[in-house]
Amino acid sequence: MRPARALIDLDALRHNYRLARRLGGGKALAVVKADAYGHGAVACARALEAEADGFGVACIEEALELRAAGIRAPILLMEGFFDAAELALVVEHDLWTAVASPWQVEAVAAFSTTATLRIWLKLDSGMHRLGLSADEFRAAHAQLSALPQVGPMVLMTHFARADELDCGRTAEQVALFEQACAGLAGETSLCNSPALLGWPQLHSDWVRPGLMLYGADPLYPQASPHACQLRPVMTLQSQVIAVRELAVGEPLGYGARFVATRSTRVGVVAMGYADGYPQFAPNGTPVLIDGVPGELIGRVSMDMLTVDLTDHPHAGHGSVVTLWGTAPTISELAPRCGTSAYRLPCSLKRAARVYLPL
Ligand SMILES: *Cc1c(COP(=O)(O)O)cnc(C)c1O
Numbered sequence: 146m147r148p149a150r151a152l153i154d155l156d157a158l159r160h161n162y163r164l165a166r167r168l169g170g171g172k173a174l175a176v177v178k179a180d181a182y183g184h185g186a187v188a189c190a191r192a193l194e195a196e197a198d199g200f201g202v203a204c205i206e207e208a209l210e211l212r213a214a215g216i217r218a219p220i221l222l223m224e225g226f227f228d229a230a231e232l233a234l235v236v237e238h239d240l241w242t243a244v245a246s247p248w249q250v251e252a253v254a255a256f257s258t259t260a261t262l263r264i265w266l267k268l269d270s271g272m273h274r275l276g277l278s279a280d281e282f283r284a285a286h287a288q289l290s291a292l293p294q295v296g297p298m299v300l301m302t303h304f305a306r307a308d309e310l311d312c313g314r315t316a317e318q319v320a321l322f323e324q325a326c327a328g329l330a331g332e333t334s335l336c337n338s339p340a341l342l343g344w345p346q347l348h349s350d351w352v353r354p355g356l357m358l359y360g361a362d363p364l365y366p367q368a369s370p371h372a373c374q375l376r377p378v379m380t381l382q383s384q385v386i387a388v389r390e391l392a393v394g395e396p397l398g399y400g401a402r403f404v405a406t407r408s409t410r411v412g413v414v415a416m417g418y419a420d421g422y423p424q425f426a427p428n429g430t431p432v433l434i435d436g437v438p439g440e441l442i443g444r445v446s447m448d449m450l451t452v453d454l455t456d457h458p459h460a461g462h463g464s465v466v467t468l469w470g471t472a473p474t475i476s477e478l479a480p481r482c483g484t485s486a487y488r489l490p491c492s493l494k495r496a497a498r499v500y501l502p503l
Contacts, residue, residue: 148384149416149496152470153184155192156502157376161358162193164374168341169352172198174221174334176355178207180425183421183490184359184379187214188500194218201353206229212238221265223353223501224275225249229256234264236260243267243301250285254292261296264289265334268325270318272305286329299351300326301334308339308363315344339363343372361486365476379490380470381422385412385434388454388461397451399441403428409442410454414466417448421480421492422468426450430481433467434460 166173175197181189190200190211199219202208204227208220225243226232229252235242236258244250247268253262267288269276277285287468289295302322306314319335328334331351338357340347344362356363360377391397391405412434422445430441434457443451454460467488469475476486 147383147415148386150382151183151493151496151498152380152382153188153498153500154376154378154380155188155500157193157360157378158184158189158358159196160376161360161378162197162354164371165338165341165352165354165357166198168345168371169336169354170348171350171352174199174201174219174351174353175358176201176223176337176353177211178203178223178355179491180207182355182359182487183493185498185500186211186499187216189358190214190216191231192500198203198351199241201355205234208240209234209238219263223265225267226252232256232258232262235262241265243275244285245269245277247277247281247285248289250277250281253289255393256294258294260294262294263296263299264303265299266331268300268302268322270302270325271314272318272319273305274303276302282325283329284496286331290330298331299334300329300331301351302472304337304340306422307337307343310343310367311363315340319347335398342369344353345371356487359490360368361474361477361490363486365474365480365486371457377470377474379475379493381416381420381468381493381496382470383414383416383451383462383466383468383496384417385454385462385464385466386449387413389413399446400444403443403451407455410457411442412452412454412457412460412464414450414452415448415494416450416466416468417446419447419494420496421489421494423478423484423489423492426478426482430478431473433470433472435464438472439466447460 148213177186223240241263244264267276334351335349336352362372397403475489479486
């Protein structure tokens with residue numbers, strides 16, 4: 146069997162969730178959109194269900210997958226519904242929905258049901274992606290509050306630059322949010338992972354951690370006293386399936402991106418960009434070889450990559466190679482490969498996911 150696998154540590158996931166909840170100081174919606182950032186939404190939601198206050202997803206398809214798997218906790222559609230017809234499914238499956246555009250306000254007003262909709266009303270406080278302007282927000286709050294089909298609302302906004310600790314934009318967004326919410330009934334929801342880790346003085350009733358649940362640090366390389374408490378959830382591993390010797394001057398792999406400048410022992414590893422490992426990881430990208438720090442050499446292929454075993458005399462066929470996990474972390478690996486800590490686990494494909502503890 147091909148040895149490429151992603152080990153998913155569900156205890157670490159629970160640890161990170163508790164940290165997020167503690168930092169937020171209130172309730173925490175565990176964000177499991179995009180298949181839990183590549184970690185498997187159903188397995189992650191099951192692991193968290195006993196303690197999570199709810200789950201956040203990007204669309205109704207993701208919510209229905211969780212409901213079909215028996216998850217009964219609250220689930221929020223963080224982008225709302227994509228067409229008015231979805232409101233019937235929102236009611237049928239007991240979902241919560243964001244309302245972030247004027248057309249969604251109108252769709253809710255026109256929707257008749259005996260059920261009570263749980264709406265998260267979203268303010269655009271400066272991200273300028275989804276969300277109502279302050280005037281629209283206050284008008285929508287008044288309009289929706291008066292409707293029998295709408296229950297107590299949660300007032301939310303989303304930060305654009307919370308990962309930049311020296312940037313004033315987050316404080317500006319908070320001020321705009323507070324101004325827009327003044328006097329309005331409803332719980333509040335502010336922070337994503339970078340805000341929880343970087344701006345712990347911010348408080349709202351609900352926080353919405355995503356990336357940090359999976360143990361990655363969105364603030365890296367900026368120091369944060371809280372991020373160092375995170376535990377990586379995914380370990381991407383495979384094994385050496387062949388070993389060969391290169392003489393000085395001999396090239397390795399596609400494009401001869403690596404050429405031996407010393408007699409080099411090469412380990413061929415069953416892991417490639419079709420598994421989600423970054424194709425353009427440069428020579429010298431850190432890996433662990435049987436737990437010892439080592440380096441990638443040569444271009445990453447679709448199904449294989451190559452590592453330098455010259456200084457690992459005990460390593461050989463069958464040696465375990467760790468591509469990311471506790472070391473290197475996805476936060477440190479991502480910038481070296483021209484990508485982000487968000488994207489690396491989301492790219493996971495083909496490599497089998499193995500959940501621990503079993
Ligand atoms: C994805 C998302 C989050 C989680 O963001 P992280 O940076 O991964 O913590 C929170 N809120 C909303 C609205 C999102 O879309």
